[in-house]
Amino acid sequence: MELPAAGDGEGWRTVKVNSAEFIRAAHHVRDFLCDGRPEIAFVGRSNVGKSTLLNRLLGRKALARVSSTPGRTRAINYFEVNSSVLFVDLPGFGYAKASKSERAAWGRLIESYFERERRRVFVLQLIDAKVGATPLDVQAFDYFRSLGLLPTVVATKADRVGRAKRHAALAGIGAALSPDLKVSVIAFSARSGEGTRDLWRAITTFLDEPQGPPLHRAP
Numbered sequence: 001m002e003l004p005a006a007g008d009g010e011g012w013r014t015v016k017v018n019s020a021e022f023i024r025a026a027h028h029v030r031d032f033l034c035d036g037r038p039e040i041a042f043v044g045r046s047n048v049g050k051s052t053l054l055n056r057l058l059g060r061k062a063l064a065r066v067s068s069t070p071g072r073t074r075a076i077n078y079f080e081v082n083s084s085v086l087f088v089d090l091p092g093f094g095y096a097k098a099s100k101s102e103r104a105a106w107g108r109l110i111e112s113y114f115e116r117e118r119r120r121v122f123v124l125q126l127i128d129a130k131v132g133a134t135p136l137d138v139q140a141f142d143y144f145r146s147l148g149l150l151p152t153v154v155a156t157k158a159d160r161v162g163r164a165k166r167h168a169a170l171a172g173i174g175a176a177l178s179p180d181l182k183v184s185v186i187a188f189s190a191r192s193g194e195g196t197r198d199l200w201r202a203i204t205t206f207l208d209e210p211q212g213p214p215l216h217r218a219p
């Protein structure tokens with residue numbers, strides 16, 4: 001890994017984002033990038049705050065397009081970070097106003113992305129902290145589990161949940177996703193910056209693994 005970093009003695013690294021560039025919008029499988037670089041995939045329902053989180057994480061105001069109209073990110077958008085890692089903004093699922101055929105097309109695109117050949121993918125599944133895990137979120141989580149992936153869950157828009165309710169909200173998300181598995185949930189707010197450090201810690205831990213958890217498929 002070539003990410004310039006400074007250890008702070010706490011087992012995590014401060015990542016300096018020297019470059020972050022949008023490099024591709026994939027509308028079809030043939031557009032997918034597959035060049036061996038590790039991928040950090042951001043998934044979640046439409047409007048959950050994927051693009052906003054990505055911008056915040058990379059310290060860029062408007063790299064990924066943010067909109068108040070859900071369902072705006074329709075392609076799989078690739079961003080190259082420090083030349084060595086790909087950040088992948090996936091189209092949001094569950095956009096109510098999308099037509100049935102549109103939804104089916106998005107579903108196929110997302111599935112093709114995850115079910116491609118083995119490669120290193122770290123899944124960050126975003127769930128609205130206030131709304132909690134909806135049936136669609138649970139379905140998505142189960143889908144990743146069926147591929148042998150354990151997503152790291154990010155509870156977004158945490159600024160909308162008061163301190164007093166915070167613990168219950170996060171625990172509720174974890175329990176809804178899996179009653180038996182210990183799901184790690186990171187509270188995040190693009191407004192306050194809360195959770196940025198925890199997110200980078202999770203990402204760098206993944207990147208530091210020699211092989212990284214591969215995207216498993218049944219042999």
Ligand SMILES: Nc1nc2c(ncn2[C@@H]2O[C@H](COP(=O)(O)OP(=O)(O)OP(=O)(O)O)[C@@H](O)[C@H]2O)c(=O)[nH]1
Binds near residue numbers: 047069093157188189
């Ligand atoms: N209060 C608050 N609002 C947020 C936060 N993050 C995002 N938002 C708002 O939520 C809305 C949706 O954000 P996006 O980043 O576009 O969401 P998205 O998941 O990329 O949406 P799609 O591309 O449609 O799937 C925008 O109006 C953001 O300003 C946050 O941390 N706090």
Ligand SMILES: [Mg+2]
Binds near residue numbers: 066
């Ligand atoms: Mg988006």
